[in-house]
Amino acid sequence: xxxxxxxxxxxxxxxxxxxxxxxxxxxxxxxxxxxxxxxxxxxxxxxxxxxxxxxxxxxxxxxxxxxxxxxxxxxxxxxxxxxxxxxxxxxxxxxxxxxxxxxxxxxxxxxxxxxxxxxxxxxxxxxxxxxxxxxxxxxxxxxxxxxxxxxxxxxxxxxxxxxxxxxxxxxxxxxxxxxxxxxxxxxxxxxxxxxxxxxxxxxxxxxxxxxxxxxxxxxxxxxxxxxxxxxxxxxxxxxxxxxxxxxxxxxxxxxxxxxxxxxxxxxxxxxxxxxxxxxxxxxxxxxxxxxxxxxxxxxxxxxxxxxxxxxxxxxxxxxxxxxxxxxxxxxxxxxxxxxxxxxxxxxxxxxxxxxxxxxxxxxxxxxxxxxxxxxxxxxxxxxxxxxxxxxxxxxxxxxxxxxxxxxxxxxxxxxxxxxxxxxxxxxxxxxxxxxxxxxxxxxxxxxxxxxxxxxxxxxxxxxxxxxxxxxxxxxxxxxxxxxxxxxxxxxxx
Amino acid sequence: xxxxxxxxxxxxxxxxxxxxxxxxxxxxxxxxxxxxxxxxxxxxxxxxxxxxxxxxxxxxxxxxxxxxxxxxxxxxxxxxxxxxxxxxxxx
Numbered sequence: 001x002x003x004x005x006x007x008x009x010x011x012x013x014x015x016x017x018x019x020x021x022x023x024x025x026x027x028x029x030x031x032x033x034x035x036x037x038x039x040x041x042x043x044x045x046x047x048x049x050x051x052x053x054x055x056x057x058x059x060x061x062x063x064x065x066x067x068x069x070x071x072x073x074x075x076x077x078x079x080x081x082x083x084x085x086x087x088x089x090x091x092x093x094x095x096x097x098x099x100x101x102x103x104x105x106x107x108x109x110x111x112x113x114x115x116x117x118x119x120x121x122x123x124x125x126x127x128x129x130x131x132x133x134x135x136x137x138x139x140x141x142x143x144x145x146x147x148x149x150x151x152x153x154x155x156x157x158x159x160x161x162x163x164x165x166x167x168x169x170x171x172x173x174x175x176x177x178x179x180x181x182x183x184x185x186x187x188x189x190x191x192x193x194x195x196x197x198x199x200x201x202x203x204x205x206x207x208x209x210x211x212x213x214x215x216x217x218x219x220x221x222x223x224x225x226x227x228x229x230x231x232x233x234x235x236x237x238x239x240x241x242x243x244x245x246x247x248x249x250x251x252x253x254x255x256x257x258x259x260x261x262x263x264x265x266x267x268x269x270x271x272x273x274x275x276x277x278x279x280x281x282x283x284x285x286x287x288x289x290x291x292x293x294x295x296x297x298x299x300x301x302x303x304x305x306x307x308x309x310x311x312x313x314x315x316x317x318x319x320x321x322x323x324x325x326x327x328x329x330x331x332x333x334x335x336x337x338x339x340x341x342x343x344x345x346x347x348x349x350x351x352x353x354x355x356x357x358x359x360x361x362x363x364x365x366x367x368x369x370x371x372x373x374x375x376x377x378x379x380x381x382x383x384x385x386x387x388x389x390x391x392x393x394x395x396x397x398x399x400x401x402x403x404x405x406x407x408x409x410x411x412x413x414x415x416x417x418x419x420x421x422x423x424x425x426x427x428x429x430x431x432x433x434x435x436x437x438x439x440x441x442x443x444x445x446x447x448x449x450x451x452x453x454x455x456x457x458x459x460x461x462x463x464x465x466x467x468x469x470x471x472x473x474x475x476x477x478x479x480x481x482x483x484x485x486x487x488x489x490x491x492x493x
Numbered sequence: 494x495x496x497x498x499x500x501x502x503x504x505x506x507x508x509x510x511x512x513x514x515x516x517x518x519x520x521x522x523x524x525x526x527x528x529x530x531x532x533x534x535x536x537x538x539x540x541x542x543x544x545x546x547x548x549x550x551x552x553x554x555x556x557x558x559x560x561x562x563x564x565x566x567x568x569x570x571x572x573x574x575x576x577x578x579x580x581x582x583x584x
Contacts, residue, residue, distance in 0.1 A: 044543055049512055050565070052512070053510075110553075110563050110564040111559060112554050112556040112559045112564055113559075113566070134543060134545045144535060146538040146539075146577075147525060147538075148540070149540055150541045150543075150546075152541075152542070152543065153539060153541045153542025156542045156543050156562075157542050160513075161521075162510075162512075163513070163517055165539060165542075248526070249526070403537075403540070404548075405532075406533055436547075437547030438546045438547050441545050442540075472547070
């Protein structure tokens with residue numbers, strides 16, 4: 001049955017970029033559909049308690065909650081008048097480009113509990129992918145113990161549930177994002193034994209002029225400094241966690257100093273005991289499955305992440321496909337909102353019969369300037385917070401790298417040496433890295449680094465992101481593809 | 494204020510505030526792992542917390558392989574998973 005509705009613009013994701021894109025496109029007269037994996041809008045950045053049980057979120061755990069409320073008001077207003085159709089709790093598992101636009105196949109995020117209803121197939125002339133990203137991970141001995149989580153996962157847990165996934169935490173990795181995670185833990189009543197930042201913050205000095213041009217509201221750091229002082233959170237720079245210890249859950253971590261070349265310093269090890277939760281985050285990986293599946297041109301950004309190539313209108317190399325937020329370069333929520341507005345305007349304009357060129361140009365210039373400022377800041381951040389060059393030194397042969405298929409660093413080293421597995425794709429064939437449930441989303445970056453000789457190559461990262469089916473679906477859902485083709489063929493003749 | 498939801502984990506009572514996910518309900522009831530890996534039998538629980546890693550898979554109301562971080566706890570829900578202490582216990 002091809003009863004799917006056809007929209008002018010489809011938006012994937014309802015985080016900062018998606019909310020902005022959807023509200024903007026609908027405001028400008030487009031018929032918009034928005035699909036998001038979560039039960040309610042906000043994305044990871046503005047994830048909040050369920051609105052049915054906690055309708056009055058005061059935004060105390062959030063940064064720039066006012067912007068969220070403003071975007072949400074526009075989003076809800078568009079939904080109220082019927083120019084925006086929102087399908088929460090559903091994920092797009094396949095996207096295809098056809099003559100008159102895009103076909104999206106969706107599935108419920110959960111098959112149990114309150115499985116979200118929605119159309120299996122959605123069609124639209126223009127597509128804006130605002131899929132966001134998730135914490136990038138580096139394997140470390142013991143990181144598969146229960147109690148170890150992605151730093152963003154700890155924050156999501158707190159924001160969504162109002163509770164903590166542990167009592168005494170260590171937050172480790174690199175980047176300014178570690179600060180709000182630690183602050184959220186402390187404000188929710190948890191103890192933070194240490195925040196371990198691998199970078200030496202002097203990396204910011206060459207970029208201070210760039211950073212100073214960013215409006216204060218984008219600079220989260222200053223707020224968190226206060227929180228760190230209040231809760232006495234130790235912030236240790238040039239420090240990494242080299243091992244997580246415990247039998248059936250986290251009990252302690254071992255830390256070490258790293259030198260200016262990112263290599264661990266012998267004899268600098270310290271043990272932090274009585275820890276029951278650890279959060280790791282090494283920057284972010286953009287959710288690139290759908291853009292890659294649609295054939296969008298990609299590049300490796302300053303942070304080493306694979307992102308989509310876009311023009312000044314957030315338009316990708318694929319006609320009608322726009323990318324906004326992390327998928328066009330990891331840069332945080334403030335940049336994502338601006339990119340969402342730009343993409344929403346452009347997508348709506350290309351479907352509209354009338355054009356309002358004169359009115360647009362001044363606003364276009366203003367938006368472009370704003371995006372440029374935020375991007376310069378993001379670049380400074382990426383350069384100041386690199387993945388430490390010596391991270392592979394922490395691995396032992398028995399350290400798990402691919403969590404799903406339980407492939408160890410030793411397995412990978414052996415395949416590289418004896419089986420010429422020098423890229424992520426060959427490594428997958430030889431060792432099963434990235435072949436499990438997550439399809440390499442978690443280990444893809446690390447495996448690309450381990451297989452290669454100089455970091456993760458673009459080719460490896462592209463092969464990791466190449467997933468025609470972007471989330472696991474049931475066989476019956478795959479069969480709907482077949483049924484529909486048969487039905488469409490029969491109706492044609 | 495929201496009310497309490499009553500569910501079960503491996504037939505034992507599991508109570509949590511309305512609005513929590515299955516993963517959060519398990520964690521706050523002292524269950525930190527509910528799956529053992531296929532090869533090594535290692536315990537796993539929440540990791541990415543946002544639906545990406547599939548480490549937190551659990552059986553909910555007879556539906557296998559549900560992401561505990563994505564499913565919201567509802568009244569009478571039957572959750573089944575590996576007991577936390579069954580991994581590599583008999584050494």
